[in-house]
Amino acid sequence: xxxxxxxxxxxxxxxxxxxxxxxxxxxxxxxxxxxxxxxxxxxxxxxxxxxxxxxxxxxxxxxxxxxxxxxxxxxxxxxxxxxxxxxxxxxxxxxxxxxxxxxxxxxxxxxxxxxxxxxxxxxxxxxxxxxxxxxxxxxxxxxxxxxxxxxxxxxxxxxxxxxxxxxxxxxxxxxxxxxxxxxxxxxxxxxxxxxxxxxxxxxxxxxxxxxxxxxxxxxxxxxxxxxxxxxxxxxxxxxxxxxxxxxxxxxxxxxxxxxxxxxxxxxxxxxxxxxxxxxxxxxxxxxxxxxxxxxxxxxxxxxxxxxxxxxxxxx
Amino acid sequence: xxxxxxxxxxxxxxxxxxxxxxxxxxxxxxxxxxxxxxxxxxxxxxxxxxxxxxxxxxxxxxxxxxxxxxxxxxxxxxxxxxxxxxxxxxxxxxxxxxxxxxxxxxxxxxxxxxxxxxxxxxxxxxxxxxxxxxxxxxxxxxxxxxxxxxxxxxxxxxxxxxxxxxxxxxxxxxxxxxxxxxxxxxxxxxxxxxxxxxxxxxxxxxxxxxxxxxxxxxxxxxxxxxxxxxxxxxxxxxxxxxxxxxxxxxxxxxxxxxxxxxxxxxxxxxxxxxxxxxxxxxxxxxxxxxxxxxxxxxxxxxxxxxxxxxxxxxxxxxxxxxxxxxxxxxx
Numbered sequence: 001x002x003x004x005x006x007x008x009x010x011x012x013x014x015x016x017x018x019x020x021x022x023x024x025x026x027x028x029x030x031x032x033x034x035x036x037x038x039x040x041x042x043x044x045x046x047x048x049x050x051x052x053x054x055x056x057x058x059x060x061x062x063x064x065x066x067x068x069x070x071x072x073x074x075x076x077x078x079x080x081x082x083x084x085x086x087x088x089x090x091x092x093x094x095x096x097x098x099x100x101x102x103x104x105x106x107x108x109x110x111x112x113x114x115x116x117x118x119x120x121x122x123x124x125x126x127x128x129x130x131x132x133x134x135x136x137x138x139x140x141x142x143x144x145x146x147x148x149x150x151x152x153x154x155x156x157x158x159x160x161x162x163x164x165x166x167x168x169x170x171x172x173x174x175x176x177x178x179x180x181x182x183x184x185x186x187x188x189x190x191x192x193x194x195x196x197x198x199x200x201x202x203x204x205x206x207x208x209x210x211x212x213x214x215x216x217x218x219x220x221x222x223x224x225x226x227x228x229x230x231x232x233x234x235x236x237x238x239x240x241x242x243x244x245x246x247x248x249x250x251x252x253x254x255x256x257x258x259x260x261x262x263x264x265x266x267x268x269x270x271x272x273x274x275x276x277x278x279x280x281x282x283x284x285x286x287x288x289x290x291x292x293x294x295x296x297x298x299x300x301x302x303x304x305x306x307x308x309x310x311x312x313x314x315x
Numbered sequence: 316x317x318x319x320x321x322x323x324x325x326x327x328x329x330x331x332x333x334x335x336x337x338x339x340x341x342x343x344x345x346x347x348x349x350x351x352x353x354x355x356x357x358x359x360x361x362x363x364x365x366x367x368x369x370x371x372x373x374x375x376x377x378x379x380x381x382x383x384x385x386x387x388x389x390x391x392x393x394x395x396x397x398x399x400x401x402x403x404x405x406x407x408x409x410x411x412x413x414x415x416x417x418x419x420x421x422x423x424x425x426x427x428x429x430x431x432x433x434x435x436x437x438x439x440x441x442x443x444x445x446x447x448x449x450x451x452x453x454x455x456x457x458x459x460x461x462x463x464x465x466x467x468x469x470x471x472x473x474x475x476x477x478x479x480x481x482x483x484x485x486x487x488x489x490x491x492x493x494x495x496x497x498x499x500x501x502x503x504x505x506x507x508x509x510x511x512x513x514x515x516x517x518x519x520x521x522x523x524x525x526x527x528x529x530x531x532x533x534x535x536x537x538x539x540x541x542x543x544x545x546x547x548x549x550x551x552x553x554x555x556x557x558x559x560x561x562x563x564x565x566x567x568x569x570x571x572x573x574x575x576x577x578x579x580x581x582x583x584x585x586x587x588x589x590x591x592x593x594x595x596x597x598x599x600x601x602x603x604x605x606x607x608x609x610x611x612x613x614x615x616x617x618x619x620x621x622x623x624x625x626x627x628x629x630x631x632x633x634x635x636x637x638x639x640x641x642x643x644x645x646x
Contacts, residue, residue, distance in 0.1 A: 039501035039502065039503060039504075040472075040501055153364070182363040182364055182528060183363075183528070183530065183569065183572040183573055183574075184363065184568060184569060184572045184584070184587055185363075186572065186574070187571075187572035187574075187582070187584035187586070188584070188586060190574075191584070191586075209501065209502060210502075210574065211502075211576040212531075212573070212574030212575060212576045213574050214576075215574065215575065215576050215577055215578040215580070216574055216575070216578070216580075216581070216582060235578045236578045236579070239576070239577055239578050239579075249503060250502060250503060251576065253502050253503045253505070253506040254502055254531065254576050255506070255509075255529070255531035255532050255534065255535045256531060256575070256576060257530055257531045257534050257558055257570070257573050257575070258558070258575065263510055263513065264506035264509055264510055264535060265506065266503060266504075266506035266507040266509075266510055267503035267506070267507075268507070270471050270473060270474065270504070271471065271501070286503075
């Protein structure tokens with residue numbers, strides 16, 4: 001359905017080029033849940049923005065983003081508006097800043113269908129009520145008149161999801177949808193996204209740094225570091241036998257509530273500078289398994305992992 | 316080392332839909348929190364956003380006025396209105412903040428940032444001596460002294476948090492208050508900072524209060540954990556006991572929602588229905604009653620006190636009943 005091919009994203013900035021995304025390819029099938037996992041600066045959000053055609057003006061993009069065979073990077077603004085409204089939805093991290101504080105919830109929900117599907121005010125309102133029920137907002141009829149500030153963070157995120165669902169999209173890009181929320185609310189929102197797949201067959205690209213959330217939600221995972229894919233695998237396989245030193249480090253660094261061991265295993269060093277196009281493995285300076293080859297050749301993705309060392313030799 | 320007894324914090328707010336001269340509303344942010352902390356130990360404070368955990372430690376540090384309650388530091392009761400007492404408090408107790416970059420002055424070099432507390436707390440130290448001590452502290456937290464003349468914006472978030480830790484610890488305090496110190500950091504960096512805090516605690520015998528919403532991190536660093544809800548204590552227990560056998564229904568719900576990084580484990584989060592009570596107008600009974608899956612009619616009548624049950628202390632009528640039964644059995 002969605003196929004990202006050799007995507008490169010660079011930004012022209014005051015201190016030179018920043019290579020945010022380098023040669024990333026992945027596919028999303030119908031009603032598939034896939035996760036893009038990475039830390040800040042790994043390029044995961046920029047990938048989502050490039051799919052929606054929402055990159056900043058100073059961005060340069062190469063490669064292809066195929067949506068049912070159509071290259072979104074070569075699509076007209078007008079056609080993109082239609083796709084954004086009716087086929088691909090996006091949910092951002094901070095629900096408050098993705099809602100207009102001056103508009104009622106009703107207006108924000110109905111605007112999309114009235115504009116794009118030419119629906120009447122009354123039909124749009126009926127659809128809005130349906131969708132609010134689908135995202136389990138209690139007392140939907142009365143709350144349609146409310147403004148965003150009258151809702152709690154979890155409720156606001158439900159409204160943003162409702163907005164994305166208004167046109168029944170086939171794919172939802174969820175960019176850190178629960179990072180700003182408490183664990184109890186996070187569990188509810190993730191449950192909601194899982195239910196939406198059951199009810200509507202929507203595919204989801206979940207963008208997150210939290211491996212805990214990934215484990216319960218996605219079948220496939222793409223691990224990003226320094227704008228490159230480090231590893232891609234099925235979730236169960238990735239957690240059972242992570243094949244890349246970065247994935248291994250990340251899994252060890254997550255404090256597991258059920259594991260009472262004393263020290264956390266941190267990954268030494270800090271994230272890479274992205275001012276140069278990587279000539280070597282971007283993770284090599286922080287990697288415990290790095291050898292000389294890692295520092296002067298760029299490993300290609302082979303059998304789901306971009307690492308020159310064989311899996312058996314990793315610590 | 317640090318003892319907080321029945322702390323209350325309130326804020327006045329203008330009520331909406333009333334006249335400007337109407338009586339202001341009172342937000343009850345912290346409602347009767349008590350805890351003791353010994354040297355070398357860590358108390359974790361967890362709860363959902365808005366539960367008053369940050370307000371609590373800010374008021375202990377004297378950054379927000381305490382409405383009622385007493386704070387004892389090293390056996391001495393702190394008088395927040397007395398200059399000399401506050402001076403002693405600041406020398407003994409320091410704080411690190413959530414946003415590592417915003418908590419450093421952008422116009423000072425990191426050398427100046429770390430020297431400043433020494434100039435304030437150790438006035439008899441010579442300039443050269445202060446400089447050496449500051450550089451040693453920076454090196455200890457993992458910032459090369461060669462970078463000491465740089466400004467905060469030249470460092471990453473994780474490094475800025477290290478500088479914040481160096482500034483807090485350079486004058487040798489005994490208590491460190493941490494307000495969500497790692498929640499703005501990436502997982503791999505978060506682990507570095509947590510490990511650094513643990514090492515420094517061992518070296519300096521620090522007592523740490525660690526406020527966070529991430530139960531995994533709190534479980535890792537804390538000896539004891541205090542669970543707060545709408546400003547009130549729900550449960551306090553040793554970290555391992557709290558995770559293994561949560562006693563309070565709120566703790567149980569909170570723990571059930573923590574995602575486990577293992578696809579074979581299916582978590583079954585308890586969905587909390589109902590609304591939080593308004594901190595402007597607290598109900599007379601248990602604050603968790605409106606969302607509690609085990610609520611009974613008597614929960615609404617009076618606020619349950621903290622009762623001891625084994626290693627746990629929890630504020631729930633279910634535990635009161637249990638401890639009464641235990642008492643009846645032993646008699």
